[in-house]
Amino acid sequence: MRSLILCLSLAGAVSAALAASPSRTQQKARAEADRAELQQQLKALKADISKTENAKDHAADALAESERAVSEANRSLRDLQSEQADTETRLQQLYAKRAALEAEVEKQKQRLSGFLKRQYMHGDSDRMKLLLSGDNPNRINRDLQYMGYVSQTQAKMIDGLRSSLKAVEQNTLETQQVKTELDEITEEEKEHKAALEREKKKHATLVTQLSDKLYTQRRQADNLQKDEQRLTQLVGKLNQLIEEQIKAEKARAEREEKLRQERLAAQKEKERLAELERRKNATRPSEGNKPAPSKPIKPAEPEEPVREVRSSIPAAGEFDKLKGQMRLPVRGDILAKFGSRRGDGPTWKGLFIKAPEGSEVRAVAPGKVIFADWYKGYGNMVIVGHGDKYMSIYGNNQSVLKHVGDTVKAGDVIASAGSSGANEESGLYFEIRREGRAFDPLNWISVK
Template sequence: MLCLSMTGMASSAMAASNTRAVQKNKAEADRLELQNRLKSLKNDINKTETAKDNASDALAESEKSISEANRSLRDLQTEQSETEGKIKQLAEEQQRIAAKVEKQKNQLSSFLRRQYMRGDSDRIKLLLSGDNPNRINRELQYMSYVSQTQAKMIDALRVSLKAAEKNADDAREAKAELDEIADEEKSHKSALEKEKKRHATLLSQLAEKLYIQKKQADSLEKDEQRLGNLVSQLNKLIEEQAKADAARAALEEKQRQERIAAAQKERARQAAQGKKPAKITNPNAIDADEPPRQAKAETPPPGEFDKLKGQLRLPVKGEIVAKYGSKRADGPSWKGMFIKASEGAEIKSIAPGKVIFADWWKGYGNMIIVDHGGQYWSLYGNNQAVLKHVGDIVKAGDVIASAGNSGGIEESGLYFEVRHQGRTFDPLNWIVVK
């Protein structure tokens, strides 16, 4: 009985051991399969991210090319307008010269006709006539005046004809220049159309991926964080420049004071030696040999932008579809405002200032930032093209960009921010909306 019981227990233990071994092997196989699936998924994710990054880089290059082409077209159109004005002026000048030439020809013809009708003798015949010497002298003097008048009229006509010839040459050159501009403009337009088609293809390829990406709040936060880092870096550069300018000004003032002190010391020495010191009419003046320093183009002084509160205009004509502080459906609140506008619409600077950034920036496309002084900045993003360069001085109302949908957004318009000391605030409190 005992033996049978022992045998049964051993059999049960063996069966349980076999079951555990099978379960262990299955679990190991499942784990291995899961690891392989995860590895494959990671590879797929990496491939997708690489393709997306490559496409994003291509999109950035395309949008920068479109911006540059648009800027070149605008410059060509300005040059074309100036050349057309020049041609118009030359045509008016040509008419004036032609009228003057015709008048001079008529005067000369009338003069010669009168001389012929008078039948005046030449000088030789007059001298040999044996007439009264006094009369001969008067006639000779009169003929001299006539000759001088005739020579002056001929010279004046020659000058006018030469001016007419030069005017015609200038007009031909201007026309050739205008034709050259037109050909160059045609070439730029063709390149722009090709780039726009490539841009449309890239946008189509990226649409789904970018849509998913924009739905993720962390992506928007990263875009804002990158922009915040850019603002911090620009602030730091401006502060460093201000410190450098202040240090340079202090050094120049110190050197000026040292020159004044040296001049006064020399004057005192001359007085002590009994010499008459040189008179100093302006003791604060810098040496006369030093040329006057040219004033630098600076941003408006602090406090000027504060005076514009409630007087600013929207930078572009359009519909405000997102306001400062409103909640995004898929992420953080808006730090600025989005104005829906047609592609290519003119974007104008809201106030005088200096361009401190004009380039493509991830999440904001072709972007331009203007420093208005007093640590006030305005930012214009998602542009089709930026039309100004870093360092350019702009006035209120100057066209600085054209509206678009760069940066991967689906709708054409302008993303607009205003910042003070690097922090955003509601621009609608400063802007008159009509």
């Protein structure tokens, strides 16, 4: 009986196990399906992110071109304003000349009017009447000559009046043409700049939208690190170029000095041999003749020393003397200081000075522009070399107003502040470096 009960129990357990197996198989199948679906979604998401990143890169390139174009337009407008000031000066000169011509015309009119009045009152205009008067022929001839002189004077005055009137007319026409041409150029340049600004705004909006979609703190930190590395590499290359330039100039100066010394030594040797020959001839005079008086040999005039070849970059030590005396390159509030953290990214290697778009950016010290172009992460950027491997860096500008090779003085306007390089705030990023190493600008700048 017990064996029968045990067999029945085993049979029930087996039946229950067989009934449960299909349910677990279905769960496993559903899990596999869910995992496959998730993998498909992840693959689609990665593809979408890749497309968005490509779109952002294209939009960023378009924004860079727009910012370059706006920079060029602003530089053209600035040059045009200078030309406009020169033209205004020229216009004033033309107006003054026209006033002088009009005054001269008025004087000529008065002189001609007085001359005609006097001629009419004297009644000397009838030559035929004078010839038929039967008067003394000598007197008639003298009066005719006088009348000829009068007629010539009258003709000259009329010609002078016509010439002056024509000069006034030409002056007026030239003045109007210059003013009209300048107004047209200015209006066209303003329209061109407005179109570029609209294009820049469109690209900037697109870049902002794409950046919001892709933005993460880790990715931003990585980009900042890469931007800093690129800037460091650029600074290193510029330092190397400056060093090579200085070495080349020094070698050329040494070669020229060596050549000058060799020429001077050869000239001295020639003079020494000539002096020995003169003395030798003086001790052996010709028979029956007295020795000819010796003529002193005129020493060769020293050659003009070769001028030292100087680079347009200031000499070593000059930049150090300005420490603590420089002014901020742009007026504004310092939002970020040297050494502070940039979120989860690297520390700031300079200052970020908040300033309205278009604010004038000035060189902090004299030097030479060694870089002036758009640079990834820093937008429209200017780098000025100050000698002794010092350089100052001005980034995120709206416009670059100088060219590579331009020499600048302290306080010269080199750029206008902005938000290029996909910067969110309008202002200026400023660094001071030596041999690639960044220094705290506040130790060099007086902020009083």
